[in-house]
Amino acid sequence: MIQVNGLIKDYGARRALDSITFDARQGEIVGFLGPNGAGKTTTMRILTGYMPPTAGEAIVAGYDVVEESLEVRKRVGYLPETVPLYNDMTALEYLKFMAELRRLPNAEDRAWETLELVDLDERANSYIGNFSKGMRQRVGLAQALLHRPEVIILDEPTIGLDPAQVVEVRSLIREIGKDRTVLFSTHILSEAQQICDRVLIINKGKIVAEDTPENLQSRVLGAERILLRVRGDADGLDRIIKEVKGTRKVAVKDETAVEFELSAGQDVRPQVAKAVVEAGYELLEMRPVGMSLEEIFLELTEEKPGGKRS
Amino acid sequence: MRNIWTIAKREYDQYFISPVAYVVAFVILLTTGVLFAINLFYYTQNAFQAFGGTPDFTPIAGTFVFLLVLSAPALTMRLISDEARMGTLELLLTAPIRDYELVIGKWLGAMLYILSLLIITLVYPIVTSRFVTPGIDWNVVLTSYLGMILVAAVFLALGTAVSAMFANQVTAFFVTLALFITLWWLIGFPANVIVGESARLFEYLDMKTHFYGALDSGIINLSDIVYYLSLIALGLFTGTAAVEMRRWK
Numbered sequence: 219m220i221q222v223n224g225l226i227k228d229y230g231a232r233r234a235l236d237s238i239t240f241d242a243r244q245g246e247i248v249g250f251l252g253p254n255g256a257g258k259t260t261t262m263r264i265l266t267g268y269m270p271p272t273a274g275e276a277i278v279a280g281y282d283v284v285e286e287s288l289e290v291r292k293r294v295g296y297l298p299e300t301v302p303l304y305n306d307m308t309a310l311e312y313l314k315f316m317a318e319l320r321r322l323p324n325a326e327d328r329a330w331e332t333l334e335l336v337d338l339d340e341r342a343n344s345y346i347g348n349f350s351k352g353m354r355q356r357v358g359l360a361q362a363l364l365h366r367p368e369v370i371i372l373d374e375p376t377i378g379l380d381p382a383q384v385v386e387v388r389s390l391i392r393e394i395g396k397d398r399t400v401l402f403s404t405h406i407l408s409e410a411q412q413i414c415d416r417v418l419i420i421n422k423g424k425i426v427a428e429d430t431p432e433n434l435q436s437r438v439l440g441a442e443r444i445l446l447r448v449r450g451d452a453d454g455l456d457r458i459i460k461e462v463k464g465t466r467k468v469a470v471k472d473e474t475a476v477e478f479e480l481s482a483g484q485d486v487r488p489q490v491a492k493a494v495v496e497a498g499y500e501l502l503e504m505r506p507v508g509m510s511l512e513e514i515f516l517e518l519t520e521e522k523p524g525g526k527r528s
Numbered sequence: 529m530r531n532i533w534t535i536a537k538r539e540y541d542q543y544f545i546s547p548v549a550y551v552v553a554f555v556i557l558l559t560t561g562v563l564f565a566i567n568l569f570y571y572t573q574n575a576f577q578a579f580g581g582t583p584d585f586t587p588i589a590g591t592f593v594f595l596l597v598l599s600a601p602a603l604t605m606r607l608i609s610d611e612a613r614m615g616t617l618e619l620l621l622t623a624p625i626r627d628y629e630l631v632i633g634k635w636l637g638a639m640l641y642i643l644s645l646l647i648i649t650l651v652y653p654i655v656t657s658r659f660v661t662p663g664i665d666w667n668v669v670l671t672s673y674l675g676m677i678l679v680a681a682v683f684l685a686l687g688t689a690v691s692a693m694f695a696n697q698v699t700a701f702f703v704t705l706a707l708f709i710t711l712w713w714l715i716g717f718p719a720n721v722i723v724g725e726s727a728r729l730f731e732y733l734d735m736k737t738h739f740y741g742a743l744d745s746g747i748i749n750l751s752d753i754v755y756y757l758s759l760i761a762l763g764l765f766t767g768t769a770a771v772e773m774r775r776w777k
């Protein structure tokens with residue numbers, strides 16, 4: 219459904235996409251994971267026919283995004299990052315306008331059906347300007363689903379929503395992804411893991427990893443960071459932890475704490491605790507500190523060339 | 529064609545919830561209305577004193593196009609710039625419509641608004657005609673309306689193009705205003721100073737010379753029509769190019 223081959227996009231001298239290649243099959247939910255500025259939005263804009271690539275080709279729903287842009291746009295539903303809504307229209311008017319622009323038969327019926335799908339039919343005649351962020355997101359989603367597209371591209375669909383709305387939108391994506399190709403971007407790792415069949419990790423315009431959520435999780439879990447705090451001075455603590463097998467990247471965090479990582483598949487926390495206590499320190503706490511996305515990327519980019527974990 | 533119409537219809541509806549459009553309508557209709565009343569009053573007074581002369585439509589048409597120079601930028605400034613600012617341009621540019629359909633649709637929406645105002649102004653010649661025996665010269669009225677429509681179409685097309693170049697509607701407004709003032713007043717100046725063929729070029733480029741003493745006086749010159757039509761085409765073409773440029777940014 220989506221085939222991307224060596225896609226390159228330059229903004230002036232800056233290379234935003236550096237030869238990206240991937241594909242997505244029908245009925246597959248593919249997550250696009252990466253920090254801000256990684257090239258997620260640029261890729262999506264190319265796939266939806268918004269902007270042409272500098273080089274490379276992309277085939278969406280069987281059509282070339284440059285040569286047959288209009289055919290692609292007919293078959294793709296797209297929710298940009300800034301949800302494109304007209305505040306002076308009601309939800310129904312907005313969807314009717316989009317349905318007419320897409321030349322759907324029975325524009326009004328189609329608008330109603332789609333409003334029901336995103337559970338907004340009760341607010342159909344309210345102005346979008348008065349909607350909450352979550353409702354706006356759902357109107358945006360409705361717009362992307364209006365023409366029952368074969369390919370759905372969603373740019374950060376859960377950003378800025380409250381937890382309940384996030385759950386709602388995620389289940390909606392899973393629902394629509396059953397028989398369609400969904401490509402969505404996020405910078406939340408757990409979100410990608412929950413929804414996707416496959417995750418593409420993109421950083422600095424390059425795909426640095428491509429895997430199922432399960433495999434990715436084990437790779438990332440292998441890099442779990444632990445913070446260990448003692449009462450009093452932590453002088454010399456890092457040396458003791460370093461001596462325990464299965465720890466790495468030991469670093470002094472502050473006067474009373476040290477951070478370290480557990481090597482993949484080796485949970486040596488009991489051994490560490492034992493060694494620390496035996497050395498005469500008073501152990502106060504030991505807890506995992508979630509790795510930031512940046513660190514995970516560093517981790518994955520470092521691992522990539524050798525293909526094995528250190 | 530249907531896509532153009534869908535865009536135009538939305539744009540037209542938009543004007544009726546926009547304060548700017550009401551201000552423009554108010555100013556244009558009030559000014560031409562007062563002028564109409566004075567005009568009528570003046571000639572009826574004269575008629576009683578046997579000075580002769582009949583009221584005609586020319587001053588009203590002239591004022592209308594003059595007011596357009598100042599007010600058309602307000603009607604076009606947000607057409608595309610506001611879509612860019614709100615992010616809805618991304619929606620339109622990923623919808624299955626062509627860039628020129630978007631630009632023509634926007635322009636047509638603004639045209640429909642001006643046409644609505646023009647329909648209201650039809651009251652003036654109709655009323656005037658009932659006061660005069662055997663009625664006013666309708667050919668002059670017809671060519672005046674043709675002229676007003678053409679001038680409006682030029683202004684709105686050029687304004688749409690400028691709007692496509694900026695993401696800020698205030699910037700778009702002032703750039704458009706400067707462009708219109710140049711085309712309507714400034715560009716004709718060299719014709720008064722220099723002599724020879726090049727003077728005629730500036731005279732031809734002057735927008736008002738194709739209206740005053742021509743279309744507003746019942747005279748249809750092919751060169752005037754061609755002049756206006758080519759400016760309309762230029763505006764719509766530039767607007768489309770500007771939208772396309774946005775895709776590359």
